[in-house]
Amino acid sequence: MKLDLSGFESTPPLFGASDGLSHGFPTAPSFDLPITGDFDGFQKEAVQMVKPAKGTTTLAFIFKEGVMVAADSRASMGGYISSQSVKKIIEINPYMLGTMAGGAADCQFWHRNLGIKCRLHELANKRRISVTGASKLLANILYSYRGMGLSVGTMIAGWDETGPGLYYVDSEGGRLKGTRFSVGSGSPYAYGVLDSGYRFDMSVEEAAELARRSIYHATFRDGASVYYVGPNGWKKMSGDDVGELHYHYYPVMPSTVEQEMGEVSGA
Amino acid sequence: MARYDRAITVFSPDGHLFQVEYALEAVRKGNAAVGVRGSDTIVLGVEKKSTAKLQDSRSVRKIVNLDTHIALACAGLKADARVLINKARIECQSHRLTVEDPVTVEYITRYIAGLQQKYTQSGGVRPFGLSTLIVGFDPYTGVPSLYQTDPSGTFSAWKANATGRNSNSMREFLEKNYKETSGQETIKLAIRALLEVVESGGKNIEVAVMTKEHGLRQLEEAEIDDIVAKIEEEKAAAEAAKKGGPPKET
Numbered sequence: 278m279k280l281d282l283s284g285f286e287s288t289p290p291l292f293g294a295s296d297g298l299s300h301g302f303p304t305a306p307s308f309d310l311p312i313t314g315d316f317d318g319f320q321k322e323a324v325q326m327v328k329p330a331k332g333t334t335t336l337a338f339i340f341k342e343g344v345m346v347a348a349d350s351r352a353s354m355g356g357y358i359s360s361q362s363v364k365k366i367i368e369i370n371p372y373m374l375g376t377m378a379g380g381a382a383d384c385q386f387w388h389r390n391l392g393i394k395c396r397l398h399e400l401a402n403k404r405r406i407s408v409t410g411a412s413k414l415l416a417n418i419l420y421s422y423r424g425m426g427l428s429v430g431t432m433i434a435g436w437d438e439t440g441p442g443l444y445y446v447d448s449e450g451g452r453l454k455g456t457r458f459s460v461g462s463g464s465p466y467a468y469g470v471l472d473s474g475y476r477f478d479m480s481v482e483e484a485a486e487l488a489r490r491s492i493y494h495a496t497f498r499d500g501a502s503v504y505y506v507g508p509n510g511w512k513k514m515s516g517d518d519v520g521e522l523h524y525h526y527y528p529v530m531p532s533t534v535e536q537e538m539g540e541v542s543g544a
Numbered sequence: 545m546a547r548y549d550r551a552i553t554v555f556s557p558d559g560h561l562f563q564v565e566y567a568l569e570a571v572r573k574g575n576a577a578v579g580v581r582g583s584d585t586i587v588l589g590v591e592k593k594s595t596a597k598l599q600d601s602r603s604v605r606k607i608v609n610l611d612t613h614i615a616l617a618c619a620g621l622k623a624d625a626r627v628l629i630n631k632a633r634i635e636c637q638s639h640r641l642t643v644e645d646p647v648t649v650e651y652i653t654r655y656i657a658g659l660q661q662k663y664t665q666s667g668g669v670r671p672f673g674l675s676t677l678i679v680g681f682d683p684y685t686g687v688p689s690l691y692q693t694d695p696s697g698t699f700s701a702w703k704a705n706a707t708g709r710n711s712n713s714m715r716e717f718l719e720k721n722y723k724e725t726s727g728q729e730t731i732k733l734a735i736r737a738l739l740e741v742v743e744s745g746g747k748n749i750e751v752a753v754m755t756k757e758h759g760l761r762q763l764e765e766a767e768i769d770d771i772v773a774k775i776e777e778e779k780a781a782a783e784a785a786k787k788g789g790p791p792k793e794t
Contacts, residue, residue, distance in 0.1 A: 402651060410643035417642060438684055 334463030334495040335365055335376035336471060336488060337432045337443055339456045341478045343507040344434040344441045346374050347488035349463065349496045370395055371510040373411060373435035378461040379428035379448065387429060391415050408435040408442030412452060420450035430460045436506050463495030470494045481505055485514045548668025563671055564664055567620075567695035570673035571708060574619035575606070578714055578737045579677040580704040580722075581690040582730030586679040588617040589738045589751045591709070607752040607762065611636040613680050614652055615752060615760045619708025620674030620695075628672055632656050649680040653691040653699050661697025671695045675707040681756045688756075704733070710741035728771075731763075735771055 313319045335348040348365035365377040367388040373395065377384035394414050398406040406414075412433040419429060429448040436442070445453045445460065457475060459467040470491040479487065485505060505512050553563040576591040590606040607617045610632050618625045635655050639647045647655075656676060664671045675694040682689065692707060693699040704722050706714035714737045725733055731753055738749050751763045763771075 401654075402648065407643070407645060410645055413642060413644050 333365060333378045333461035334459065334467050334492055335378050335432065335461050336457075336459035336464070336467045336491055337376065337434045338458070338471065338475060338484075338488070339441045339443050340476075340484050342481050342484070343436060343505060344374075344443055345484040345488045346376060346432070346434045346504045346506060346511075347492050348376050349461075349492055366504050368511065369411070369433075369435075372405065372437070372506070373408065373433065374504055374506060374511050375415075376432045376434075376460065378430040383427050383429045383448070384431060387415065387418065387427075388431070390418070405437060407437040407439065408433060408444065409437075409454075411435070412442075412444035412446050416446045416450065416452035419446065419448050423448070423450050432458050432460060434506055436508055436510070441506065459491070459495075463492075466495040467491040481507075548666075551665075551667050552670055553664045561664060561696070564696045567671045567673045568675075571620040571675045571695065572711070574621070574674065574708045576706065576708040576710055576714065576738065576741050577606075577617045577619045577677055578704070578706040578718075578734055579617065579679055579690045579692075579702070580718070580725075580730055580734040580737070581679070581688050581702070583724060583726040584688070584755065585725075585727055585730045586615075586681075586688045586690060586754045587731050587734035587751065588615060588677060588679055588754070589734045589749055590617050590619075591738065591742045592748050592750045594747070605762075606750055607760075609760050610652060610678070611646060611680075612759050613646060613683060613754075613756075614649060614678065615680065615754050616676055616678050617752075618674045618676040619711075621672070622674075624672045625674050625676075628656060628659065628674070628676070631659060646683040648682050649678060649689040649691060650701075652680075653678050653693060657693040657697045657699040659697075660693060660695055664695070664697060677705065677707060679754055681754070686756050688754075704737070706737060713741055714738070732771060732775060735768070736775055739772070739775065 311319065333349060335346075337344060337346040346366055350365060367375045367377060367385065369375050369388055369392045375384070375388040375391070377388075391411060391414060395406045395411050398410070415431070415433065419427060427448040429446070431446050433444045433446060434442070443455060443458065445451070445455060445458045457468075457471060459471060468491075471487065474487045474490070476483075505514050553561055556562055575593060578589045580587045588607045592604075592606070595601045595604065607615060608629055610616050610629065614636065616629060616632070618628075632652055632655065636647050636652060639645070639651065656678070660672050663669050672695055675692060678691045678693070680689060681687065690702050690705065691699055692702055692705050694707075704718045706718065717737050717740045718733075721733065721736070731751065735749065735751060738751075742748050747765065749768060751768055752760055753763060754760045
């Protein structure tokens with residue numbers, strides 16, 4: 278079976294491209310059109326279907342000791358919860374992490390692809406790629422597929438020669454550098470807790486607890502995994518069931534009973 | 545688009561690529577160029593053939609910038625050099641755009657060498673007729689480097705090297721006299737190497753110095769004359785010391 282290497286292309290297939298020396302002029306990619314009466318309407322529907330899929334909560338922030346990355350673990354298909362244990366933090370390489378929000382397949386595939394590119398960069402240049410470079414590579418790839426229905430809202434977190442780095446990259450082609458990000462439908466809630474509890478000089482444990490609490494408040498009956506990125510790479514801190522966390526934060530207190538109800542005997 | 549399907553650079557029965565070797569001949573006829581790497585300074589020197597009276601000498605710059613921290617000097621076909629330099633300059637900026645980082649010296653050398661190699665293995669083209677000396681500082685670690693490429697597309701790093709006319713004599717001189725230098729000493733070493741094969745005088749050599757803080761700086765004719773004078777003094781002093789050295793017999 279011939280190996281399909283099309284996934285290695287970082288841009289959609291161009292025509293009239295490289296015949297040795299001459300550079301082909303990039304033409305619009307063409308692919309088979311579906312047989313439908315109203316193609317425009319069909320296109321709109323397709324985009325709408327993918328758009329609201331960013332149903333998740335992920336967050337990451339830079340602090341004194343490095344970068345803390347946390348995400349919930351629910352996967353949903355419309356109203357149906359398909360899994361409670363999805364890994365939304367993707368390990369690009371031992372010192373870089375990516376978070377997943379949006380289309381799961383898109384995020385997984387392009388993060389794997391980014392990992393390949395980072396490794397190739399290392400081999401060619403004999404030094405690790407910077408978080409800036411890695412996030413830019415991903416952003417450029419996503420930009421070239423702009424308008425074709427990819428749904429990716431990701432954060433690239435890592436530690437490189439210049440220290441901790443955090444970038445937000447999405448499928449619209451946007452790329453932002455920052456110190457605190459939360460992505461997904463639960464992000465407004467996460468931001469609330471994160472912003473009020475954030476201090477630059479937290480310890481690793483304090484930061485992990487803040488990350489855990491933010492995810493918990495954003496998504497109730499859900500799992501949350503927390504990763505820490507430091508100078509020696511990333512380390513998984515915990516994979517909690519937020520259901521348990523709820524009782525950890527709000528333990529059941531014995532309360533006085535005003536009336537005891539006895540056994541109801543058959544009358 | 546018309547495509548060429550006949551290769552010009554093909555193997556000979558005994559494994560030579562004659563076009564590449566002829567290109568090296570062209571390099572050997574080009575002006576002498578030398579590069580010396582010091583601990584905090586890198587110097588490029590190029591022989592300047594006497595400019596015609598009516599020519600504006602400022603338009604004939606032989607040592608050029610590829611980026612703020614990388615410079616290049618070459619020996620061979622100057623028109624080929626212009627094309628290669630333009631492509632390299634674009635690549636430097638393209639790299640800055642895609643990874644938000646300046647190129648390392650090794651990266652851009654690899655790119656130029658790759659380009660030179662492509663032209664030895666493509667239809668309808670001949671190899672570039674030039675060897676380059678590429679110098680620069682690593683944007684993060686600040687380590688200075690000197691690389692050389694040739695028409696075959698090979699490249700390697702050097703502490704000091706020469707190319708172009710009489711490069712063998714210059715290289716011999718460098719091998720004999722090279723030691724770790726910095727600042728002014730590096731400049732002197734480079735000029736001394738050039739003076740082995742070029743008529744002395746600021747008019748006949750073009751020297752550029754690259755430092756981490758100030759990037760590439762072309763030395764003025766007057767400065768070069770100054771340094772040449774100092775070198776002659778030191779040479780004379782050394783000769784005198786040698787002559788006066790052995791004790792006189794009574």
